[in-house]
Amino acid sequence: MSSTDQKGHKRDYQIDSENKISRRKFLKLSTIGASITAWTLTMIGLLKFPKPALLPDVSNIFKIGKPEDMPVGTKKIIEDKKVRIVRDGDGIYAVSLICTHLGCIVSKTSKGYQCPCHGSKFNERGDVVAGPAPRGLSWLEVSQLPSGKLVVNAGKKVPAGTKYVV
Ligand code: FES
Known part of the structure; x- marks a missing residue:
């Protein structure tokens, strides 16, 4: 060929x-x-698939500043993290702004929080005042790094009322 x-x-x-x-x-x-x-x-x-059980998901952990940057009475919302940080006379705490009904982002009102999706209402502490949300807003762990900066672990819930004492 x-x-x-x-x-x-x-x-x-x-x-x-x-x-x-x-x-x-x-x-x-x-x-x-x-x-x-x-x-x-x-x-x-x-x-x-396997995720190390001992290492937290670092994307859920974020710094919120040093305690001296947050005097008593500080209340601020970290929009991109969907978290509200409050410092009162007892300590610092973080409340998730994610509604416990279907996950919409709640808005801050003068009396607490309100969900725009189905109308759930929460008081200042995040407790449910009106449904359909089945439970209060999640409180998230606040801790302090050796550098002195405070961090919130959005992946770790703590009982409502738990404050980081500084
Ligand atoms: S998602 Fe908030 S009330 Fe339904």
Whole structure:
């Protein structure tokens, strides 16, 4: 068999019948290749599942400043974290602004919080005043780093009324 390349040179080819791949062999190799690919992708997926139980999700932990930056009476909302920070005479605490009904973000009112989605109301402490929210707003852990900065762990709830004493 012969053919002409782009420059017009003739080339001869010889089909080697021993190098031909049979349909059966092709299917067998395809199956093995697909199996290896599927196994590899499954293993990659499984490696992503385990999370270390001792290490908290760092994306939930954020700094809120030093205690001296928050005098008694400080009340501030950290919009992007959906958290309200309050310092009163007993300590500092953080309340989640995520409604316990279906997860809408509550708004601060003069008497507490109100959910725009289904009308749940919460008092200043985050306790439910009117449903359908099944429970009060979550209080989140506040702690202090060795550097003196306070941090909130939005992934760790604490009993309502728990304040970090500074
Ligand atoms: S999500 Fe807040 S009341 Fe439904």
